[in-house]
Amino acid sequence: MDRITVIGAGNVGATVANVVAHKNLADEVVLIDIKKGVAEGKALDIWQSSSINDFNTKVVGVTNDYTKTKNSGIIVITSGLPRKPGMSRDDLIKINANIVKDVTEKALEHSPDAIIIVVANPLDVMTYTAYLTSKKTSQKVFGMAGILDTARYSAFIAEALDVSPRSVNALLLGGHGDTMVPLPGHTTVGGVSLSELLDKEKIDQIVERTKTGGGELVALMGTSAWYAPGAAAALMVEAIVENQRKALPVCAYLDGEYGQKDVYLGVPVVLGKNGIEKIIEMDLNNEEKKLLETSANSVKKIMSVLDDLKLF
Numbered sequence: 001m002d003r004i005t006v007i008g009a010g011n012v013g014a015t016v017a018n019v020v021a022h023k024n025l026a027d028e029v030v031l032i033d034i035k036k037g038v039a040e041g042k043a044l045d046i047w048q049s050s051s052i053n054d055f056n057t058k059v060v061g062v063t064n065d066y067t068k069t070k071n072s073g074i075i076v077i078t079s080g081l082p083r084k085p086g087m088s089r090d091d092l093i094k095i096n097a098n099i100v101k102d103v104t105e106k107a108l109e110h111s112p113d114a115i116i117i118v119v120a121n122p123l124d125v126m127t128y129t130a131y132l133t134s135k136k137t138s139q140k141v142f143g144m145a146g147i148l149d150t151a152r153y154s155a156f157i158a159e160a161l162d163v164s165p166r167s168v169n170a171l172l173l174g175g176h177g178d179t180m181v182p183l184p185g186h187t188t189v190g191g192v193s194l195s196e197l198l199d200k201e202k203i204d205q206i207v208e209r210t211k212t213g214g215g216e217l218v219a220l221m222g223t224s225a226w227y228a229p230g231a232a233a234a235l236m237v238e239a240i241v242e243n244q245r246k247a248l249p250v251c252a253y254l255d256g257e258y259g260q261k262d263v264y265l266g267v268p269v270v271l272g273k274n275g276i277e278k279i280i281e282m283d284l285n286n287e288e289k290k291l292l293e294t295s296a297n298s299v300k301k302i303m304s305v306l307d308d309l310k311l312f
Helices: 009-020 038-047 088-109 122-136 146-161 201-211 213-221 227-241 287-308
Strands: 003-007 028-033 056-063 073-079 115-119 142-144 245-256 260-270 274-280
Touching: 003 009, 003 088, 003 227, 003 287, 009 028, 009 038, 009 056, 009 115, 009 227, 028 038, 038 056, 038 115, 038 142, 073 088, 073 227, 088 122, 088 287, 115 122, 115 227, 122 245, 122 260, 122 287, 142 274, 146 201, 146 227, 201 213, 227 245, 227 260, 245 274, 260 287
Parallel strands: 003 028, 003 073, 028 056, 073 115, 115 142
Antiparallel strands: 142 245, 245 260, 260 274
16 A cells, blocks of 8 residues: 555554554655654654664654545554543543544545545544544444454453463454443354453453453553554454455444444444444354444443534
8 A cells, every 4th residue: 555644643643553564564754743753753753773683664753644545545643632631531522423434535636536544532533523524334344342342351361361462252242431331242262262261250251351451551551542542443444455255343334233323332243445344243142232222332332522512
C-alpha cells in the first residue's frame, strides 16, 4: 500500500504509526496532529529507528495539513480527548464526536476511497460518528476494541495459568467498556476448554478484571493505555493490507446480526482487503444473549447522547 494515515499523534497514534512502520505495511505512514511539532517530532523519531529495526516505511509527521495524506488506503483515527480518572466514557462524547466528525471530513476530502479504523473513545459511538460522517458502506468503517479487550483477557488467563498468551484462544462480544461480554465457554488454552483449567470463581475474577481493564490502567497512569491499543489497531491494518481474511473481533455495524440493528457493537468478523468481508454469527446460549442485549442497550443509550448533539 502506498500510504496509510494515522490521525492523532498522541500515545496511541504514535504507537500505531510505529508498529505499522515496523511491519513494512506501506511505502509511507503519515502521522497528523493539530498540535504543532508533535507529529513531526514523533515521526522523525520513528523514522530514525528504521536502520536499527530494519524497516523501509517512511514515516512523515505534519501539523493539520491533510493534503499530505492524499490517496491513503487506510485512515486510523485516534484523535480525541483521552479519558481522565473519574471520567466516564459518556463524558467524552460531546468533545470527541465533534473532533471525529471534523477529522473524518478532512481526511476523506483527500482520500475518498480509504477504509476507516476508529480508535477514539467512547469507541462504539465514535465509530458510528465516523460512519455517519463518511456516508460510506459500513464494510469500510469499523472500530478497534475487541482485539484489545481479547488481548487483556488472554493476558490475564495466561498469567493465571502460567502459560504463553499465544496459547490462549479467547473471544469477547459487545461494547467496549464495562458491558463487554467475555465468553469463557468459547475460550480455550492449547485447545483445552478454560473451564477445565480454572474454577468458576477464578474465571469470574478474570472476566471482571477484563471488563474494567481500561479503567485499571487509567487509575495507575492517569491516562489511557497506548501500547496494546496501538498494536491492536496495527494488527487490523495488517489484516487489510495483506488481505489475510483473518477472523478478528472488531466494532462493526449490525443490521440484524445477533438480533441487533443500527448499532455498532463488538463481534467477530473476517477482515481483508475490502475491510469487513463478513460478520461471523455465533450460536450464543440464553445467558450470553442476555448479556449482549444489555451491552447493546448500553451503547444505544450513549448513542442517544450523540443524537441530541444534532451533528447529522
